[in-house]
Amino acid sequence: MNPMTKEIENDFLQYIQKMTSFQEALNLLYWDMRTGAPKKGIQQRANVVGVLSSELFQMSVSDEMASFIASLSPHEEKLSPTVAKILEECKKEYHRNKKIPTQEYKEYIILQSKAENAWEQAKEESRFELFRPYLEKIVEYKKRFIEYWGYEGHPYNALLDLYEPGVTVDVLDPVFKKVRTFLVDFVSKIQKSPHKPKTDFLFEYFPKENQRLFSLQILKKMGYDLEAGRLDETIHPFEIALNPGDVRVTTHYNEQDFRVAIFGTIHEGGHAIYEQNIRHDLIGTPLCAGTSMGIHESQSLFYENFIGRHRHFWKKHFDLLKRYSNGQFDTVSIEEFYRAVNEVKPGLIRIEADECTYLLHIIIRYEIEKALFQDEIQVKDLPEIWNLKYKEYLGVSPQNDGEGVLQDIHWAGGDFGYFPSYGLGLMYAAQFYYSMKKDLPDLEGLLETGQLIKIKEWLNQNVHQYGKLKKPLEILMDATGEELNPEYFIRYIRNKYTDIYRLYSPENRHV
């Protein structure tokens, strides 16, 4: 590389650092709004967020950015692997943002905000018709965007690429079909089992402050670094990374259902441990973040379900929970508790679903979105199709659109292609789980003796450290030696719930 190019590279990295600085400021502004910013300042705060966001967007499509891309791309093979990856990310974003005519994008942003308002009202009144005209326009815009961006194969691939680069309809179709077939059958068996867990003790009073103290204990044991993070209260819990030395977790407390905070904190803690352990040399670059929505979700779900709802995790921690609780578990055995927190209950609402039925909620949305973007169905058909699929896959029927097709905000925001990532997260997590068990054969022993740190180390090594240096399916292949394979998820669910609901076939049964 000639000295001239070196100089451009340095300028580029400085430009990038400015962008990540704006992003860190934005993240703090967001966190603060959700955890305790005085309400009378929110209006002006929204202006501040608007100014910084627009600045960041402008920088991603500026002439300066174009000139960095033009100057550095011809020398790509001479750049360090990290700088080459940063350039790739910037290029991708540049083209994605630049291909949409400015005026059209502005109109879309305004529409988005109107659509979200309309959705909110429509959901409240359970009237899809109020939302329909907005959703139709959103879909029209998105279809045009897809044409601007271009795609290979199915048009829906352009949307999947936004959240899970490398994952296409060709990857998902066979996987989701297999999982769906298994789950529909398996969940119906569970439904018929006479061995239902007892759950009444889950809903007794558990003081908020004690929930907080217990959650903090568990976060520490998981290896969440409290000198590089903090736990705060909010309405809708989230994790947010300012930089790897400052990754914050928020949670919500319900004194009549401690599961909300405890499993919620473990979930967000999983996200946070990911961000805290990204290689520090990536700080100040766009690579210093989880590589995709799906891999991120795999980490939170891994901790929440594969660890936090594991029998051996509670063998170690049930006594601690008892000490913080209000006495409601005094006559409950570990086994009863374990079964209670793993209750399977097909329902209408995605965010309340258990790990066993969750993927069916996702698959319904995936099938609908794909059909919508292939012009096989229209927006006006959505409520009917929605209700049919819920009946068919989960055996439940919404009483109204509020608890049906209107339940999620995603479509109002134009976030089509996002839902599959949630489902991928579960399947990635299962695949990691069995791969981890090969490296740590006594995983149950580690859980029972509280050595959660070994688990974190495995994830650090195989997943966290890379940030966006590897794409999601690369991470999966390198960590597990395989492509995406839904058999792991199926095996996990079958083993776990056959046991919990005593679904052993007669010949396998040991009484």
Added chain:
Amino acid sequence: MNPMTKEIENDFLQYIQKMTSFQEALNLLYWDMRTGAPKKGIQQRANVVGVLSSELFQMSVSDEMASFIASLSPHEEKLSPTVAKILEECKKEYHRNKKIPTQEYKEYIILQSKAENAWEQAKEESRFELFRPYLEKIVEYKKRFIEYWGYEGHPYNALLDLYEPGVTVDVLDPVFKKVRTFLVDFVSKIQKSPHKPKTDFLFEYFPKENQRLFSLQILKKMGYDLEAGRLDETIHPFEIALNPGDVRVTTHYNEQDFRVAIFGTIHEGGHAIYEQNIRHDLIGTPLCAGTSMGIHESQSLFYENFIGRHRHFWKKHFDLLKRYSNGQFDTVSIEEFYRAVNEVKPGLIRIEADECTYLLHIIIRYEIEKALFQDEIQVKDLPEIWNLKYKEYLGVSPQNDGEGVLQDIHWAGGDFGYFPSYGLGLMYAAQFYYSMKKDLPDLEGLLETGQLIKIKEWLNQNVHQYGKLKKPLEILMDATGEELNPEYFIRYIRNKYTDIYRLYSPENRHV
């Protein structure tokens, strides 16, 4: 104004809004660092602050700003009064920042940071010599800056103008001389009084959480709007305004000296009430801030001393304090308590000084700084002159430079000209106090019945609402009908402490 100019005006206001947005983000980043940001994120956070600050600085001296100034200045009389004021502020800052050669300014910023480190070490080791070479360079730079900026009269005026526009050496010299003469004599009389307040009960255990709850009660009673603010804990208390709807107070708790938190919170609350009550049409402009350091300090000191240390304030609130305290005041009368929190004790440390001796600390610094910038003394002479003046005005002698000339950080940061603002704050406050008493003759009655809101309304009306629309001496003139007049401060101190220390001349004494 022609349509073209109108368009430039709009662009200018948008540019300004971008600057104030960056400033709000910076203020939040700062607040967060001081109230609970995880320590491992601080290094990257410092980069973020650096990027945003430098962006803000660049915007203040950009070609774009130059062009706004050039296009709008000729039409100044056609601009609205608010826009004209904004332009004036921007011009002032543009010239101040632009007149210093870029390279020299960069060197100065680096020197500043080195000087602060050197000061810290020098203070710790009480060795002025370690700090001297840095301070000499800082003074050299500042003297050059003064030449770049230009000044009328005394060169020190250029520095005063940074913090208290309109206040010059000609204003301060006679005022400080009069106050000094009075105080030196009066404090020595107090020292000789046999009627010293008893203070032991001030230093008994007072639980932190109770201090917090009491402080919150008082803040509310003062009229601090908790929906437009919040109270957090920090090491060195401060108030910070993000916008008038979000003005935050921080405090520090000492369980063996409740005065730190209680009077500290009242002090910062005074600053905060100022910022919360600036006219909302100034939001998003540089006028939406306190008009000067001195007027700001007048508001905090007004609440802390004139209200918070007033006999009638405690007539109303002593019972409440007792309820939150640990029983230490059960046998203390209101009068004993009032005298205790108004104890006068000449000391070495400015930030620990009472309202009676505080101005002497300020006057010493003023006299020294003025002499330094008029080349009457050299940096090397500072410790000796410092100690002589402390002996002469306050009757105390530092044992070492750590508790003497090295006690404040200001000079290490180059903040010469700042100290007088603190002193002006006290004198402004006294002048406001007597003016308020004309409008609210039963001020004592209001205090005794807890109607603090009337006091806030007077300050809102006469001081707060204007932000930077009026200069400090304009505020003073409009609110009190007079120029700066130190007689009010002298009268206030004489009346209050003659009573507390029973210094009545025999003929006036009523036993």
